[in-house]
Amino acid sequence: MTSQLTFRGRIQEAFTAGVPVAIETATRSRYQRRLAAAAAFPEMEATRDRARDIRSEALRNLDAYLGQFVDVTTERGGVVFFAADAAEANEYITELANAENVRRVVKVKSMVTEEIRLNTALEHAGVEVVETDLGEFIVQLAGETPSHIISPVLHKNRYDVAELFAAELGVEYTDDPAELNDIARKHLRERFLNADMGISGVNFAVAEDGAIALVTNEGNGRLSTTAPRVHVAVMGMERIVPTRADLAVLLEVLARSATGQKLSVYSNIVSGPRRAHEPDGPDQLHVVIVDNGRSATLGSSVAEILLCIRCGACLDACPVYRHVGGHAYGSVYPGPIGKVVTPSLFGLEEWHDLPAASSLCGACQDACPVRIDIPRLLVDLREQTVGHASRSIRTGLAAYSRLATRPRLFRLATRAVALFGRLWSQDGWLRRLPFLLPAWTRRREVPAPATQTFNDWWRKRGA
Amino acid sequence: MERDVFLGRVQAALRGDALPAPAASAAVPQVRFGDAVARFVEEARAVDAEVSRVNSNTALEAISRIFEAAKEFRYLAWDGLDDVLPGLADRLQQASYQRVDATVATDPEQRRADHARIGVVPLGITAADTAIAASGSVVLAHGNGRPRSASLLVDTHIVLLPVGRIVHSLADALEVVDLESTSNVVVVTGPSRTSDIESALTLGVHGPRHVHILLIE
Amino acid sequence: MTEPVQLFVTCLVNSLYPDVGKATVRLVEQAGFRAEFPLDQTCCGQPAYNGGFAKEAAAMARQTVDVLDETEGPIVVPSGSCAAMLTHHIPDLVKDDDSYVAAARRVANRTRELTQFLVEVGHKAAPVECDERVTYHASCHGLRWLQILEQPKSLLDEAGVTRVDLPGEDECCGFGGLFALKMPELSTAMMDTKIANIEASGADVVVGVDVSCLMHIGGGLRRRAGAIRTKHVAEVLAGESE
Numbered sequence: 001m002t003s004q005l006t007f008r009g010r011i012q013e014a015f016t017a018g019v020p021v022a023i024e025t026a027t028r029s030r031y032q033r034r035l036a037a038a039a040a041f042p043e044m045e046a047t048r049d050r051a052r053d054i055r056s057e058a059l060r061n062l063d064a065y066l067g068q069f070v071d072v073t074t075e076r077g078g079v080v081f082f083a084a085d086a087a088e089a090n091e092y093i094t095e096l097a098n099a100e101n102v103r104r105v106v107k108v109k110s111m112v113t114e115e116i117r118l119n120t121a122l123e124h125a126g127v128e129v130v131e132t133d134l135g136e137f138i139v140q141l142a143g144e145t146p147s148h149i150i151s152p153v154l155h156k157n158r159y160d161v162a163e164l165f166a167a168e169l170g171v172e173y174t175d176d177p178a179e180l181n182d183i184a185r186k187h188l189r190e191r192f193l194n195a196d197m198g199i200s201g202v203n204f205a206v207a208e209d210g211a212i213a214l215v216t217n218e219g220n221g222r223l224s225t226t227a228p229r230v231h232v233a234v235m236g237m238e239r240i241v242p243t244r245a246d247l248a249v250l251l252e253v254l255a256r257s258a259t260g261q262k263l264s265v266y267s268n269i270v271s272g273p274r275r276a277h278e279p280d281g282p283d284q285l286h287v288v289i290v291d292n293g294r295s296a297t298l299g300s301s302v303a304e305i306l307l308c309i310r311c312g313a314c315l316d317a318c319p320v321y322r323h324v325g326g327h328a329y330g331s332v333y334p335g336p337i338g339k340v341v342t343p344s345l346f347g348l349e350e351w352h353d354l355p356a357a358s359s360l361c362g363a364c365q366d367a368c369p370v371r372i373d374i375p376r377l378l379v380d381l382r383e384q385t386v387g388h389a390s391r392s393i394r395t396g397l398a399a400y401s402r403l404a405t406r407p408r409l410f411r412l413a414t415r416a417v418a419l420f421g422r423l424w425s426q427d428g429w430l431r432r433l434p435f436l437l438p439a440w441t442r443r444r445e446v447p448a449p450a451t452q453t454f455n456d457w458w459r460k461r462g463a
Numbered sequence: 464m465e466r467d468v469f470l471g472r473v474q475a476a477l478r479g480d481a482l483p484a485p486a487a488s489a490a491v492p493q494v495r496f497g498d499a500v501a502r503f504v505e506e507a508r509a510v511d512a513e514v515s516r517v518n519s520n521t522a523l524e525a526i527s528r529i530f531e532a533a534k535e536f537r538y539l540a541w542d543g544l545d546d547v548l549p550g551l552a553d554r555l556q557q558a559s560y561q562r563v564d565a566t567v568a569t570d571p572e573q574r575r576a577d578h579a580r581i582g583v584v585p586l587g588i589t590a591a592d593t594a595i596a597a598s599g600s601v602v603l604a605h606g607n608g609r610p611r612s613a614s615l616l617v618d619t620h621i622v623l624l625p626v627g628r629i630v631h632s633l634a635d636a637l638e639v640v641d642l643e644s645t646s647n648v649v650v651v652t653g654p655s656r657t658s659d660i661e662s663a664l665t666l667g668v669h670g671p672r673h674v675h676i677l678l679i680e
Numbered sequence: 681m682t683e684p685v686q687l688f689v690t691c692l693v694n695s696l697y698p699d700v701g702k703a704t705v706r707l708v709e710q711a712g713f714r715a716e717f718p719l720d721q722t723c724c725g726q727p728a729y730n731g732g733f734a735k736e737a738a739a740m741a742r743q744t745v746d747v748l749d750e751t752e753g754p755i756v757v758p759s760g761s762c763a764a765m766l767t768h769h770i771p772d773l774v775k776d777d778d779s780y781v782a783a784a785r786r787v788a789n790r791t792r793e794l795t796q797f798l799v800e801v802g803h804k805a806a807p808v809e810c811d812e813r814v815t816y817h818a819s820c821h822g823l824r825w826l827q828i829l830e831q832p833k834s835l836l837d838e839a840g841v842t843r844v845d846l847p848g849e850d851e852c853c854g855f856g857g858l859f860a861l862k863m864p865e866l867s868t869a870m871m872d873t874k875i876a877n878i879e880a881s882g883a884d885v886v887v888g889v890d891v892s893c894l895m896h897i898g899g900g901l902r903r904r905a906g907a908i909r910t911k912h913v914a915e916v917l918a919g920e921s922e
Contacts, residue, residue, distance in 0.1 A: 011866055026662045049488035056485050063473040070466065076643070082469035101571070134668055135659035151659060158661050177663040185668060192669070193578035196571065209642045219615065219655040219670025226611045226647075229574060237473070244642075248634040249491055251650075259658075262506070262598040263633065266670065267650040271642040279610040280567040281646050291469065299476035304483055319852045323869045357863055359856025359870070360730055362824035376772070382732025389731065393858060397728050401736035404691070405743045407720035414695050429902055439864040444871070444899030447696050454694045454701035458717045 007353040010328045020155050023147075023325045027154070027316040030259065034313060034367070037260035044256070051253045052370040054246045055307040058207075058238075059298070065207040065240045066289065072210025076272030078285040085292045086116035092288060093118060093199070093232055094125040100284075102127055102196040106188075106224045108216065109133035110201025111149065111310055112236045112290055114332040115345070118199070129199075130191045132220035134184055141168045147326030147334065149312035150258050155325055188220075198224035198282065202235035203254065203309070205287075206247050211271040212287065213247055215254060215264040222268050231273070231282040237289050238298075238306040250309060257311035257369040293345035301384075302377045305340045307370045314374065317367035320357060329354065336364035340377045348381060352388045355381035414453045421449030494632040499596040503629050504678065506599030510653030511666060512674040522677050523554045526621060529675060530560060530586065533619055538586040539565045542608030547590045547623045548679065565610035587613035587671070590623040593636045594676075600652040601676065602636045606645035614651060620671040622651075625679045684753040685713040688744075688791075690762045690891070691723040697891045703918035704758045704794055710918075711803040713753075720747045726765040729773060731858040741770040742780055748790075749783040755791045758914050760822015760889045763793040768825050793822055794914060795831040795889060805838035808919040814911070815846040815883035817874070817897065819890040823850055832889055832913045839917055846886070847877045855896040871900045878908060887913050 005013065038044045058065055070080045083089035097105065105127055107113065119129045119140075131140040135152035139145065142164055146152030153161070162175035171183050200221060204213045212233050214221045225231045241247055247269075255261045274281030297306060315321045315335030326334035331342040331351070339358060343351040355378045364374045386394075403410050424430060430448050432441040440446060496502045507514050515525050530536070540562050544551050555562070563584045567577045589609070591601035601622050605611050614620045630636050633650065640648050655670030666672050685708050689701040708715045725740030744766070748755055757763040767788045774780035792800065814836060822828035829850070836843050854860070854870025874897060878886050884907065888894050891912055898910035 008863055008865070011863070015865060015869065022661065029662065043492055043494075046489065047491050049486065050491045052483075053485040053488045056483050060477065060482050060485070063470045063477065066473065067466075067470060076646075080466075082464045082466055084464040084469065084472075088464060132669065133659070134657050138659070151662075153659055156660075158663070161660055177660040178665050180660055181657065181665040181668055188669065189582065193582050194575055211642050217655070218657050218668035220668070222611065222615050222649060223669050226615060227578060229569065229571060237469075244637050244640075245634055248632070248637050252633060261510075261652070263595075263600055263650060263652045265510075265652050265654070265656055267600075267633075267652075269640075269642065269648045269650075270646065271648075272646050274646045275606065275644065277607040278605065278646060279565050279608070280612055281605070283569050285646075289469070291464075291472065295472040295476045298473065299479040299481055301481060303476075303479075303481035306482075319854070319870050319873075320866060323866065323873070355732075356859070357866065359820070359852050359854060359859045359867070361820035361852035361856070363820070363850075363852065366824055379730065379732060382730075383734045384732075386732045386734075389733075389858075390862075393731070393861070394733075397731065397733050397736055400723070401725075401728060401733075401739050404722040404725070404740045407722055407743075407747075410722045411719075414691075417695055429899075437861065439861045440899070442864065443868040443903060444896060445902040446899060447895055449695050450698045452698060454689050454698035455717075455719065457698055457702065459719070 007328065007330070007357045010330055011324045014324050014328045019323065019325050020157070022157055023154050024322045026151065027322050031316040033260040034257065034316070037256055041256065047249060047253055048369050048371060050249050052307065054241055054249060055370050058240045058242055059306055062238065062240060062298070065242055066237060068207040069205050069210055069240060072208070073272065073287055076210050078210065078272050078287055080287045080289065083288055083290045089116050089234065089288050089290050090118055090121035094121055096232065096286060097122060097125060097127050097197060100196060100230055102230065104128045104130065104191065104195045105197045105199055106130050106132050106192050106195040106228060108200040108214065108221045108224045109136040109152065110234060111332065112201050113199065113234050114146070116290065116292060118234070130188070132188050132192065132224055134181065134218060137184060137188065138164065145327065145332070148315055149310055155327065192223045192227045195228045197230040197232060198228040199232045199234065200225055202233050202239050204241050204247055204250055205235055205239050206244055207240055208243050209271060211269050213251065214268045214270065215251065215266065217265040219266055222266055225268065225270055226281055229282055230284045230286070232286045232288060234288045234290060237291055237294050253369045254309055254311050257313040297344040300344065301380050302340055302344050304372055305337070305344060305377060307372050308337055308341070309370060311369060313367040313369060314364035317363040319361060319363065336374045340374060340381065343381055348384060352385035355385065411455055415456060417449045418451055418453050422451045424448050494597050496596050496631055499629050499631055500626055503594055503596040503599055506596065507653070507676055510599050512599060512653045512676055514676045514678055516678045516680060518680050519548060522548050522679055523550060525677055527558060529619065529621060530558070533586060535585050536560050537563050537584045538588060539563055539581065539584050539610060539613040539617060540588040541590060541610070541613060544588060544590055544623060547625060565612050581612055582616050584616070585618040586621065587617035588621045588623070589613050591628060593639065594624050594629045595633055595636050596629055597632050598652050600650050602640070602648065602650050604640060604645050605647040611647060615670055617671055619673040619675060622674065622676045623679060624676055682712060682714040684716050686748060686751045686753055686755045687715055687717045688721055688748065688755050688757045688762070688766070690757065690759045692891050692895070693758060696895070697912065700758055700891055700912040700914050703912070703914035704756070706918040707794065707798060707914055708756060710806060711798055711801055716751065718747045718751055724762050724765045724770065726762060727857045729765065729769055734773065738773050741773050745770065745780060745783050745787050748787045754797060755787065756794055756797045757791060758794045758912065759891065760793050760819045760826060760828050761892065763791055764821040764825035766791040793826055793828055793889060795835055796826060796828055798835060799831040805835040805917050807840045808916065810841050810916065812884035813842045813844050813882060814885045814887045814916060815844050815878060815881040816849060817846060817853065817886055817888045817893065818850045819888050819893045820852050822889050828889060835917055836887065836913065841916060844881050844883050846881045853893050853897050855893045860896060868900065871896060875900055875904070884908060886910050887916055889913050
């Protein structure tokens with residue numbers, strides 16, 4: 001996974017092209033809806049505390065819970081494969097598809113399958129892959145990538161979708177969302193019923209039940225895991241929760257945080273393939289448990305990021321995301337969470353500029369249902385990549401630190417700056433600073449230094 | 464990768480003790496409503512489910528009205544609905560409504576044929592194992608004689624819900640679910656919906672457009 | 681004998697906005713305390729900390745702790761972000777340095793942002809002459825690390841200032857320390873949104889608890905040639921200096 005440009009380069013491109021207004025309005029309205037939902041739920045804060053503890057308990061004993069999950073799933077007839085990385089996961093799934101003569105796969109939107117680029121691998125193997133989440137289907141038709149964890153087509157408006165459907169599906173042009181929905185429903189229904197394999201992610205895997213929970217509002221999660229003969233569930237290894245009671249807490253927290261709903265429309269709990277006398281459901285269930293950099297993260301200073309339940313709340317809360325949209329992040333994981341997940345999974349050296357792209361305003365941590373301290377994790381990653389800072393910033397800060405640890409010298413230096421203030425200042429502002437800080441002054445003026453520091457004023461005050 | 468090697472890497476990573484310690488939070492307080500039934504009705508309606516409060520006589524009439532309104536005679540259904548609503552099977556048979564067998568074969572060709580047959584049926588009838596007052600949800604445990612398609616492939620999903628089966632919370636509902644003998648349990652909260660296109664709410668994306676809950680007193 | 685209060689005025693106030701420091705002195709005295717100013721204070725290290733320069737940040741943090749720990753009484757800071765640095769980030773920065781852990785904790789426990797302090801001690805804001813409409817921008821670190829939102833607003837209201845609501849008051853202005861220099865396009869795009877909201881509020885003056893954000897917003901406002909100005913909340917509450 002490589003990015004051609006730096007984050008700064010991509011946002012400059014995005015600003016030039018124009019960031020769709022829809023991103024700002026949609027994120028802002030969902031953010032407000034979520035706040036209202038939380039306000040109407042008196043136990044929200046206690047529930048968040050509990051959710052955080054559940055996630056951290058699960059991770060602190062991840063080896064044991066994973067083992068338990070696998071044992072019970074296997075007992076119930078599921079087949080488990082452990083994938084060290086993307087290549088192993090993709091190889092297992094494409095070989096399974098070949099062995100089962102799979103011609104068509106229906107897919108439920110899932111971050112981990114985007115991460116490992118499963119679609120590309122399957123298509124290389126000659127398998128047709130159909131994304132079934134309405135937004136993800138639109139993204140796939142357009143040959144794009146999703147721009148938001150839970151709303152993949154946040155960057156498109158109805159007219160974009162109308163033109164796309166008319167061109168790609170050969171239907172009559174309509175820009176009515178309900179009619180566009182009907183077109184997609186009809187088109188996809190036929191594909192669900194004639195697919196050989198359904199591939200989903202996993203929202204939560206319950207250790208004690210060997211069960212996986214899969215949440216959707218549209219119903220594509222249920223269809224993809226019911227109609228095809230073979231169900232493949234791909235899960236990041238950190239998706240575990242210990243018990244069914246824990247699952248109840250997290251399903252509620254996920255729905256409230258993702259969309260402000262009390263529960264998503266379908267909380268689908270799958271426990272093995274269909275039993276002998278069940279009338280429908282898949283005959284095979286394969287669970288692919290993916291590491292792909294997670295064990296390295298688990299042992300690192302940003303391990304806390306693995307608590308994430310992929311609700312997307314931090315994206316909607318983030319002023320940076322609102323201004324640049326998801327594509328500017330250059331990764332399948334956008335937004336605040338992406339600034340930590342992307343470097344920790346795909347390499348900090350290559351993605352060192354993502355942690356820098358934050359004002360550390362803390363809106364993400366505030367919104368996070370499991371209270372991940374994203375600002376602290378960003379600062380941690382900045383510490384690890386401090387060598388990438390520009391020479392002027394590095395020498396400037398080093399010099400400032402030397403001054404600030406020597407109070408007498410600091411006083412002299414600030415007094416010298418105050419002298420300049422006397423020379424330069426006319427109305428208290430400077431339009432530009434020669435040689436210095438063009439990044440600041442291109443769009444902002446700089447206050448002139450005061451002619452007397454507070455420190456000197458205090459001394460003269462004769463306290 | 465071998466299981467032991469995979470889990471060994473996890474164990475090695477955990478030795479670094481890099482995760483935040485649990486804060487020993489209190490258990491989430493149990494949700495308890497004074498009138499769970501009223502709450503259920505209110506919440507279910509808020510998520511666009513239709514709820515009719517009926518008794519065993521008016522339930523049969525309500526179902527007939529739904530069939531008539533849909534101008535349909537084919538339906539999918541679970542076995543054993545007569546236990547919940549005595550006389551249902553007879554009533555449907557008298558009206559010449561036709562229950563379509565929802566069994567799907569393992570063989571790929573036969574499976575496609577089964578799907579072609581089942582996928583066009585617009586009405587489905589199930590009975591909720593429990594229902595959740597806090598969210599207006601119904602819980603369906605699939606299994607022997609209980610096809611998933613009856614609540615999934617149809618346009619209108621009719622759910623029979625004896626009033627005594629309403630519990631307060633999701634936690635209460637999951638506590639009594641049996642995941643050993645069934646491969647699938649689903650908690651359904653209203654009809655299928657999306658807001659993917661310009662955040663415009665649209666019902667009936669892939670699942671049923673109408674969820675009609677018959678609350679049997 | 682009145683109780684002492686230690687002022688930690690911050691490096692920006694010291695060099696760029698001494699009037700904010702003077703106003704802080706007046707407010708602390710109006711509240712019935714004796715203002716003291718430890719002369720050897722410099723910078724809390726926040727710019728370095730936020731930028732990932734942990735070594736430099738820790739050095740400045742230790743200097744700050746050294747100076748403040750030998751004093752007595754509440755430490756009052758006319759800045760939400762520098763106060764949050766003292767209460768949250770400095771203890772975190774020195775957590776592996778046994779010789780500083782306890783001192784940093786003591787300093788953190790004594791530290792209050794100015795409006796937080798005034799409300800905690802039950803200070804009633806004196807009426808001020810102000811015929812301009814003000815609006816309050818909630819700076820992020822004060823808001824999210826110290827829950828500062830209602831304190832400045834209630835003090836402004838008590839002082840009889842005409843206050844109008846700011847749409848998106850809790851949204852970041854895009855300053856973010858080094859972020860403003862490393863990502864100038866993004867930083868100023870966020871500033872543009874903030875300024876549009878300020879303009880929509882109908883205010884003449886935008887008030888905050890952090891001069892850093894106000895410097896950034898004010899610098900942008902200056903380029904627009906509009907009449908809207910920025911003021912620190914202390915300057916408004918303390919009225920005109922004598």
